[in-house]
Amino acid sequence: MITLNTPIDMHLHLREGKMLRDVIPYTYNQFAAAVVMPNLVPPVDNKERLESYRDEILQNSENFTPLMNVFMREYTKEELEDLKNDIFAIKLYPAGITTNSEAGVKSIENVYPVLEIMQELGIPLSVHGETNGFVLDREREFAVVYEKLARDFPNLKIIMEHISTYNLVDLLDKHDNLYATVTLHHLLLTLDDLIGGALNPHNFCKPVVKTPKDRDALQEIVRSGHKKVMFGSDSAPHSIENKLKGAAGLFSAPVILPALAEFFDGDNDTFQKFISDNARENFDLNIPEKEVVLVEEEYIAPQMVGEVKPMFAGKRFSYSVKNF
Numbered sequence: 001m002i003t004l005n006t007p008i009d010m011h012l013h014l015r016e017g018k019m020l021r022d023v024i025p026y027t028y029n030q031f032a033a034a035v036v037m038p039n040l041v042p043p044v045d046n047k048e049r050l051e052s053y054r055d056e057i058l059q060n061s062e063n064f065t066p067l068m069n070v071f072m073r074e075y076t077k078e079e080l081e082d083l084k085n086d087i088f089a090i091k092l093y094p095a096g097i098t099t100n101s102e103a104g105v106k107s108i109e110n111v112y113p114v115l116e117i118m119q120e121l122g123i124p125l126s127v128h129g130e131t132n133g134f135v136l137d138r139e140r141e142f143a144v145v146y147e148k149l150a151r152d153f154p155n156l157k158i159i160m161e162h163i164s165t166y167n168l169v170d171l172l173d174k175h176d177n178l179y180a181t182v183t184l185h186h187l188l189l190t191l192d193d194l195i196g197g198a199l200n201p202h203n204f205c206k207p208v209v210k211t212p213k214d215r216d217a218l219q220e221i222v223r224s225g226h227k228k229v230m231f232g233s234d235s236a237p238h239s240i241e242n243k244l245k246g247a248a249g250l251f252s253a254p255v256i257l258p259a260l261a262e263f264f265d266g267d268n269d270t271f272q273k274f275i276s277d278n279a280r281e282n283f284d285l286n287i288p289e290k291e292v293v294l295v296e297e298e299y300i301a302p303q304m305v306g307e308v309k310p311m312f313a314g315k316r317f318s319y320s321v322k323n324f
């Protein structure tokens, strides 16, 4: 049996309407809280939309704290002061780089005044860090942007989301104010799982899963319990129809804790840090405590959840979440 105290998913996509209602139980049954991403259409980028989205989440969940993000744009100081207590962070998407990011930032310099105010008000910055270069180089190339941001805003906490390359792992000890989230899929999969056999569109996401060397570096840093490394699933549901048209994102929510329990293989202290303590300490999160228990009973990942095919559909795990 493994008892986790107040697990937090630091990067989650819930969507809206029926899709949200279908997928959200998989999160509130495994997590006390989650950072909810704002890349809806249109994006969550003002107080009104933020409040109505948070209400929709609260109405469809139990015993769960949504930590809301808003979509980066050229906010005024008044807007940020007004949003500050309702948000966890502001999410920066380079324009067009991932799902629903068309309204993103065209040039980072455009939002320097916003970053200045965020630094002053203590609002963290969350970043999808990819250039529009060659697909396997996009994240590595973005490292210079992360380093410039870290130097230009030394008091701004910057989260490098869903890191997928060893290059970014190396930045964590170079800059005090850089943090990272790691997904389940980047921890366990490589390009072989996407294109090594028959093409598997269900394993397609951005940033794309990478080489064994990258995956091994992620496994190593996560197993080390590094304080700046936090779990963020990037669970990103798309209908099976849209996946077959090329939509990027894996719906990993149904398998997260059983798969991580196997990954940590008895090192429950490090599991606890990765799934909760590091995030709570790095960001002084004050979330009502919630225990989630894993028992040694077989769990079979569902084949479908509504219109969505989950990661590892049909796979057997040796742990299951109690009472779920």
Ligand SMILES: NC(=O)N[C@@H](CC(=O)O)C(=O)O
Residues within 6 Å of the ligand: 013, 039, 098, 099, 100, 128, 204, 205, 206, 207, 234, 236, 237, 248, 249, 250
């Ligand atoms: N990761 C993905 O491939 N897709 C995410 C967006 C994102 O986090 O980049 C989505 O919203 O579908």
Ligand SMILES: [Zn+2]
Residues within 6 Å of the ligand: 098, 128, 161, 162, 206, 207
């Ligand atoms: Zn992203």
Ligand SMILES: [Zn+2]
Residues within 6 Å of the ligand: 011, 012, 013, 037, 234, 236
């Ligand atoms: Zn995401």
